[in-house]
Amino acid sequence: MRYYILTCVLTLTGATMFGQSKDIWTSFWNKDSSFIGFKDSNGVVRIAPKFQAFTSEIKFEDIIIVTEDSNEKRNSYYYLTKSGRMLGKDSVYRFDNGPDCESEGFIRFHDNKTDKVGMFNRNGDVAIPAEYDELTKVRNGMTIGIKGAKRKRLGEDFFWKGGKDILIDTNNRTLIDSFRYTRNLNFFSVLVSPQPNTDSLRQNFKGINGQYYSFIDFDKEFRSWLKSSLLCNLTKDNLLKNTNKDVFFWKESNGWMSEERESFIERNYVLIEKKLLQLKSKDCSYDIFDEDLSAYNFESAEYKDYFSTCGEAKSWIYPVKNIVISYKDKKDLAQDNFEFLRTKDGYRLIEVSVRKDELK
Numbered sequence: 001m002r003y004y005i006l007t008c009v010l011t012l013t014g015a016t017m018f019g020q021s022k023d024i025w026t027s028f029w030n031k032d033s034s035f036i037g038f039k040d041s042n043g044v045v046r047i048a049p050k051f052q053a054f055t056s057e058i059k060f061e062d063i064i065i066v067t068e069d070s071n072e073k074r075n076s077y078y079y080l081t082k083s084g085r086m087l088g089k090d091s092v093y094r095f096d097n098g099p100d101c102e103s104e105g106f107i108r109f110h111d112n113k114t115d116k117v118g119m120f121n122r123n124g125d126v127a128i129p130a131e132y133d134e135l136t137k138v139r140n141g142m143t144i145g146i147k148g149a150k151r152k153r154l155g156e157d158f159f160w161k162g163g164k165d166i167l168i169d170t171n172n173r174t175l176i177d178s179f180r181y182t183r184n185l186n187f188f189s190v191l192v193s194p195q196p197n198t199d200s201l202r203q204n205f206k207g208i209n210g211q212y213y214s215f216i217d218f219d220k221e222f223r224s225w226l227k228s229s230l231l232c233n234l235t236k237d238n239l240l241k242n243t244n245k246d247v248f249f250w251k252e253s254n255g256w257m258s259e260e261r262e263s264f265i266e267r268n269y270v271l272i273e274k275k276l277l278q279l280k281s282k283d284c285s286y287d288i289f290d291e292d293l294s295a296y297n298f299e300s301a302e303y304k305d306y307f308s309t310c311g312e313a314k315s316w317i318y319p320v321k322n323i324v325i326s327y328k329d330k331k332d333l334a335q336d337n338f339e340f341l342r343t344k345d346g347y348r349l350i351e352v353s354v355r356k357d358e359l360k
Contacts, residue, residue: 024309025060025082027053054098059309062122063107065092065099079107085124093117101310103137106170119143119170128172134160139187139316141170144179167205167213176205176213183290188317189216200224218342219288222321225347226340231280236269243349244341248297250353256297267360268352275336275354278325285328291320293341298350306341318342320350327355 025038030049037049038060051066058064060082067077077099079088093100093108100108105122111130118130119138128135132145149163167176182203190213191197196204197214201221204214230242243261250256265272278284293306293313306318313320318341325336334355340347352359 022061027058027060029053061102061309062105063102063120063124065101065107067099079109079120079124081122081124083123087124088120091130101137101308101312103139103308104141104170106138106143108135108137121170127170128168133163136181137316138170140190142167142175142187142190143170144168144181174208176207179205182217183315184218184220184319186216186218186221186317190214218319218321219290222288222319222340222342222347226279226323229346231276234273234276236265239269239272239349240265242347244343245302246300247349248351249359251359252357258297271354271358271360272338272352275325276323276338279323284325286323286325289322289324290315291322291339293318293320305344321347 023041025040025046027036028039028049029036035049036051036053036058037045038047039045051068054067063079063081065077066080069076076089077092078086079092080086088109091109091111093110095101095108102122106119106127108117108119109130110117114130116130117132117135118126119128119135121127128143128145132147133149133151134146136144145166145168146160146163147166149160152159152161164177165179165181166174167179168174185203189202191202192207192211192213194211196212199214199216201216201224202214203217204212207213230238240261243265245261246258247261247264248256248258249264279286292315293303295307295311295313298306306314308314321340321342323338323340325338327334327336336354337352338349339351341350
């Protein structure tokens with residue numbers, strides 16, 4: 001069976017973006033820390049401080065949402081490109097109580113008149129018209145649009161009910177007209193083939209062109225790695241090999257602490273081995289949860305590539321898998337937690353907390 005790496009869905013803009021390095025501007029404060037501006041990588045001031053900050057550090061790739069003081073009751077938000085183009089004052093898209101962040105040269109906007117969502121490209125032009133109830137951020141030149149859904153309130157939050165998910169590219173071309181999205185799909189692993197891909201780690205979807213699009217499922221990938229690469233050979237050397245440079249761990253007396261893997265594993269190997277080997281038993285009660293990498297703990301330079309320019313964890317390519325082992329106690333439910341980050345070199349243990357403060 002022949003497989004094809006999906007390049008047709010990437011726009012020329014996206015291909016150019018990945019093929020060249022670009023100067024990312026970084027925010028800086030004025031003297032009294034009341035406004036921010038932007039400097040380039042050489043420290044040259046590109047925009048003097050005049051914007052209000054909505055996060056502690058903002059980086060400017062191609063297009064960004066900014067806010068200035070206004071005489072109105074509310075601040076004035078708008079989109080700004082590096083060329084200085086200002087647009088979209090009446091269509092700013094907000095996500096999770098904050099303005100949207102660029103992804104691969106695209107940023108979402110919201111048409112207040114129609115209550116629909118579209119996307120601007122890096123130049124501020126409409127790349128995807130506002131005809132969707134919702135759009136995800138762009139991942140590998142693709143985004144998921146929701147159509148025909150109804151917004152339902154759940155307290156202060158809301159969710160979409162009904163309608164259908166459609167996988168499109170950044171030219172608004174439909175790739176898959178019925179696409180069940182899950183957080184666990186790796187969009188950067190996409191392959192296209194005439195027949196469904198038989199790899200057990202992949203999910204297949206039939207495209208409108210009759211071809212099958214398959215994506216690696218992070219959850220299946222992690223479970224397979226856990227069984228075949230770690231638990232089958234849980235020696236001290238193999239645990240060290242599959243542990244990140246530094247490990248965060250919890251101690252009741254000190255809270256969260258970090259330590260180099262060599263000394264941490266040396267002291268706690270027997271305990272960790274005992275606990276992880278329980279996973280091979282049918283009687284072990286455990287779950288694997290999806291987490292985001294914590295910017296609070298993992299703020300050192302070695303983790304900078306695991307966060308976006310807006311400071312969000314890149315869980316769409318570097319997810320964190322948290323193994324939670326539960327113990328039914330007479331008085332309480334006790335748990336052990338082992339967190340693994342999908343790094344550029346594979347899954348690595350990054351964080352440990354166990355019941356009864358057993359770590360040394």
